[in-house]
Amino acid sequence: MSTPTGAPHNIDSNRPNRAKAKKTPPSSPKKSLAGLLIVFLALIGGIAATDSWLPKLGLDLEGGREVVLEPVVTGGSSVNESQVKQAVDIIRNRVDASGTAEAEVTTLGARNIVVSIPGNPSRQVLDSLSRSSQLDFRAVVATAQGSKQGQSPYRLPEVIKSSGANQATPSGSASTSPSASSSGGSSSAPSSSSSSKDVLPSAYKQAGPENASDTAWGEQKVDAAWVKAGIASSNMTYNQLLQVYACTPSYQEVAASIPANKPVVVCSKEGNEKLLLGPVEVKGADLTDASSGMATNQQGNQTGEIAVDLKLNGEGKTAFANVTRRVALLQEPRNRFAITVDGQSISAPNVREPLTSGQAQITGGFTAESGKLLADSLKFGALPMSFKELTSDQLSPELGSDQLTKGIIAGAIGLGLVVLYSLFQYRALGLVTVASLLVAAAMTYLAVTLLGSVNNFRLSMAGVTGLIVAIGITADSFIVYFERVRDEVRSGRPLRAAVDTGWARAKRTIIISDAVNFLAAAVLYVLSESTVKAFAFTLGLTTLIDILVVMLFTHPVVALLARTKFFGNGHPASGLDPERLGARTATYAGRGRVTLADRRRAAQEGTA
Numbered sequence: 382m383s384t385p386t387g388a389p390h391n392i393d394s395n396r397p398n399r400a401k402a403k404k405t406p407p408s409s410p411k412k413s414l415a416g417l418l419i420v421f422l423a424l425i426g427g428i429a430a431t432d433s434w435l436p437k438l439g440l441d442l443e444g445g446r447e448v449v450l451e452p453v454v455t456g457g458s459s460v461n462e463s464q465v466k467q468a469v470d471i472i473r474n475r476v477d478a479s480g481t482a483e484a485e486v487t488t489l490g491a492r493n494i495v496v497s498i499p500g501n502p503s504r505q506v507l508d509s510l511s512r513s514s515q516l517d518f519r520a521v522v523a524t525a526q527g528s529k530q531g532q533s534p535y536r537l538p539e540v541i542k543s544s545g546a547n548q549a550t551p552s553g554s555a556s557t558s559p560s561a562s563s564s565g566g567s568s569s570a571p572s573s574s575s576s577s578k579d580v581l582p583s584a585y586k587q588a589g590p591e592n593a594s595d596t597a598w599g600e601q602k603v604d605a606a607w608v609k610a611g612i613a614s615s616n617m618t619y620n621q622l623l624q625v626y627a628c629t630p631s632y633q634e635v636a637a638s639i640p641a642n643k644p645v646v647v648c649s650k651e652g653n654e655k656l657l658l659g660p661v662e663v664k665g666a667d668l669t670d671a672s673s674g675m676a677t678n679q680q681g682n683q684t685g686e687i688a689v690d691l692k693l694n695g696e697g698k699t700a701f702a703n704v705t706r707r708v709a710l711l712q713e714p715r716n717r718f719a720i721t722v723d724g725q726s727i728s729a730p731n732v733r734e735p736l737t738s739g740q741a742q743i744t745g746g747f748t749a750e751s752g753k754l755l756a757d758s759l760k761f762g763a764l765p766m767s768f769k770e771l772t773s774d775q776l777s778p779e780l781g782s783d784q785l786t787k788g789i790i791a792g793a794i795g796l797g798l799v800v801l802y803s804l805f806q807y808r809a810l811g812l813v814t815v816a817s818l819l820v821a822a823a824m825t826y827l828a829v830t831l832l833g834s835v836n837n838f839r840l841s842m843a844g845v846t847g848l849i850v851a852i853g854i855t856a857d858s859f860i861v862y863f864e865r866v867r868d869e870v871r872s873g874r875p876l877r878a879a880v881d882t883g884w885a886r887a888k889r890t891i892i893i894s895d896a897v898n899f900l901a902a903a904v905l906y907v908l909s910e911s912t913v914k915a916f917a918f919t920l921g922l923t924t925l926i927d928i929l930v931v932m933l934f935t936h937p938v939v940a941l942l943a944r945t946k947f948f949g950n951g952h953p954a955s956g957l958d959p960e961r962l963g964a965r966t967a968t969y970a971g972r973g974r975v976t977l978a979d980r981r982r983a984a985q986e987g988t989a
Contacts, residue, residue, distance in 0.1 A: 410937030417820075417933035424827035431834035436826070437500065439841030439915065440485065442785055444778045445499035450511050450768040452492055453634065460492050464765040469494055471764055472510050475757055494768065497776060499839050509754045511768035516691075516759050517641065518663035518701065520594040520708055521717040521729055523620065527628050527653040593659030594708060594715050598644045599623070610635045619644050619657055628652040637724030637767055647719070650727045650746070658719050658726075662704045667697025671759040673752035676744055687747040689756050691740065698739030706735040722755070723767070788842060792849040796822075799856045807863055809947070810956035813938055814859045821855050821930045825923055840919075843912035847919030854898060855927045859935060861894070862887040863956075866939070871962050876951065880943045884936050891931055899924045 428434060437443075452460045452468075465488055472494065473486040485497040496510055590597040599620035607613040612635060613622050626632060628648035639645040641661035648655050669692045676688035693701055708718050709732045719729040720743055728743045747755070796818060803811030825848060832838035865887035869879030902921035906914055942948040951958045 410940040413933045413937040417929070420929065420933070421824065421827070424824070424831055427831045428827060428834065431831070433834040434830065436829045437833035437837065437839045438785075439839040439844065440497055440499040440776065440778075441841050442778055443499055443839075444776045445497060446502055446507075446773060447495060447497045447776050448507055448510070448773045449489060449771040450494045450496065451771040453638075453767040453769050460766065462491065465492065465494065468764050468766065468768070472496060475510055493771065505751060505754065507770070507773070509757075511764075511770060515637075515723065515764075516665035516668060517661040517721050518704065519645070519658035519661055519719050519721055520592075520704065521656055521714050521719050522594060522596060522598050522644065522659050523623060523657040524714045525623050525626075525655045525657075527648055527651075527655050529628050529652065590659070592707065593662050593704075594711060595659070596715075598659055599657060601644065604639055604643045606635055606638055619646065622646050623655055623657045626655050628655065633724040634767065635724070639724075645721075645724075647721055647724055647726045649729065650725060654726075654729075656714075656719055656726055656729060658721065663693070663697055663700045665759070667693050667700065668759060669694050669697075671756040673747070673749070673756040676742065686744055687749055687752040689743040689747065689752050689759075691743065691759070693739045693741070695739075698737070701739065701741070702735055702737040705732050705737075708732045709734055722759075727755070784842060785845070788845045788849070792845070792852065795849055795852050799852060803856070803859070806956075808954050808956035809952075810863060810939075810942075813935060813942070814856065814863075816938065817859055817930055817935045818852065818855060820934050821851075821923070821926055824926050824930065825851075828922060828926065829919075838918075841912060841915045843915040844919040847916040848923060851920060851923030851927070854895075854924065855930070858891045858895070858927055858931045861890050862931065862935060862939070865890075867957065867962055870951075870957055870959055871964050873959075873964050876943045876949050876957055877940075879957075880936075880940050884940075888932075888936075892928065895924050895928050 450472075452465075454460060469486050469488060473484075476484040476486060476496070476498065484499065485495075487495050487497075489495045498506070590601075600618050602615070603613045603617050603619055603622050607617075607622060608615050612632065613625075623646050626646045626648070633648065636645050636647050641664065643660060645658050646655060647658060671689060671691050673687060673689050675683040676686045677683055704718065708716055710716075713731075716731055717729045718732050719726045720741075721727070730744075743755075799818065800811070800815050803814035805811070807814065829838065829840055833840070862884065866876075866879050866883035869883045870876060874882060899921050902917045902924060906917035906921065909917060948955045948957055951960075953961060
């Protein structure tokens with residue numbers, strides 16, 4: 382018998398093509414559910430480690446602290462509007478970097494800044510907001526033992542006011558440390574009871590200091606800022622100022638205002654040492670990045686000490702290398718290079734060799750929190766001026782528990798409507814929607830609680846609104862999946878095949894839809910401020926949770942239900958009844974069996 386044109390010459394000729402089109406078997410539903418369990422255990426374990434099982438609330442729900450900051454200006458300078466705006470931006474960045482969500486930073490009048498922080502922030506956090514945090518590198522010229530018993534703030538002892546170079550050293554002070562020049566000759570920084578003009582080289586008297594490490598800086602007259610503050614007399618030298626300097630906040634405030642091209646006297650962070658430092662040689666503006674973490678030794682092993690790592694730009698790298706080349710050749714204490722922030726030396730290490738990599742590391746008793754605060758302050762730049770705390774008041778919740786209760790009721794109503802619609806539309810299959818929403822709600826609660834403990838995330842009414850809106854987004858994903866499965870049933874596929882095929886098609890739609898939602902939330906988060914940012918964050922968070930729940934819970938549960946007699950045989954109450962869905966096409970089911978839809982159609986044709 383002849384073969385029709387275009388017909389296959391061998392009945393087996395299509396088998397290789399079917400083998401090529403064979404799909405990879407779907408993942409096991411039990412493995413997916415096990416993955417979901419691991420996610421839950423990880424969230425619960427993280428919360429258990431922090432021992433905080435309730436989410437933190439925002440300023441509008443819990444209250445907090447309101448601090449009014451007033452700018453501190455010296456030398457008759459004034460504060461302009463651009464400086465205040467710049468300070469607001471920097472303080473807001475510092476607050477956000479510290480993990481304090483839902484904080485508000487606004488202006489009060491033309492000069493003051495109001496910072497409202499939820500909860501009860503620590504004193505350290507509040508102080509970090511108002512500091513100028515201008516980092517500078519200065520060479521050490523001389524040192525003395527630290528003391529808090531200098532003259533009273535802004536009031537000089539009579540002996541200082543009435544005497545010149547030959548005056549008695551105040552009680553509690555110490556003489557400066559001896560030092561040596563790089564040429565090998567030595568000179569001692571004089572105490573306040575003797576004149577250093579006799580021991581300084583004549584070249585220093587005529588031409589002034591040769592570099593920032595020169596001991597001649599000690600015989601320079603102090604800057605006018607010290608005189609105006611009442612700490613020094615007009616004829617006092619820096620060597621004498623080193624002796625009477627007290628390690629107190631009021632002295633530190635004046636030291637922070639000294640120009641970069643002048644020497645300065647500061648105290649160490651611990652207050653046990655006073656340092657006379659030369660002019661600034663590497664500026665904080667040359668800093669490109671700052672981060673905190675565990676310090677490492679030369680072998681790359683962690684030492685267990687918290688350090689702040691700094692990176693400098695090209696100009697800073699060159700200046701840092703030049704300075705360390707000079708300082709490394711000097712003797713104690715002038716072989717040290719102090720790192721100052723806000724009129725205080727936070728570190729003054731010895732320089733053993735030139736540092737040419739453009740990187741530096743600050744160590745010295747940092748905790749994880751204090752190290753991060755310093756790194757964030759330096760990274761986001763220095764304030765254009767220093768601020769002092771004018772008032773600090775506790776805020777009561779603006780909305781309170783009543784508004785939170787109303788928000789929860791609104792969410793419950795929305796959830797109830799979704800549940801009723803699901804049960805009406807999908808019958809027993811709608812119970813999967815209910816279970817999926819409960820799983821998503823539990824995961825969201827755990828995630829928000831963990832973020833509150835780890836990153837100080839706080840839930841405000843705007844954030845609660847984002848969670849309520851997410852109910853509809855999550856339910857939409859279930860509807861897309863269920864309708865895909867039902868479409869496959871209408872086409873005549875057996876339920877188990879319909880579940881897998883419907884999921885393959887629905888998954889792409891769900892991922893694309895959630896990706897668009899997440900992108901919108903991300904853009905809104907980046908471009909917005911305050912409450913809108915909180916809404917965008919919770920919206921993005923619940924979008925990610927939606928993908929996890931659909932993939933690790935909803936689809937696996939439906940796949941398992943398809944194996945049961947109730948759902949697999951299309952019970953009328955299952956929501957997957959082929960007859961109710963209007964299945965119209967016949968499908969070969971193997972071993973001479975056909976689907977129910979085909980039988981019904983054959984019966985209808987027989988009675989026609």
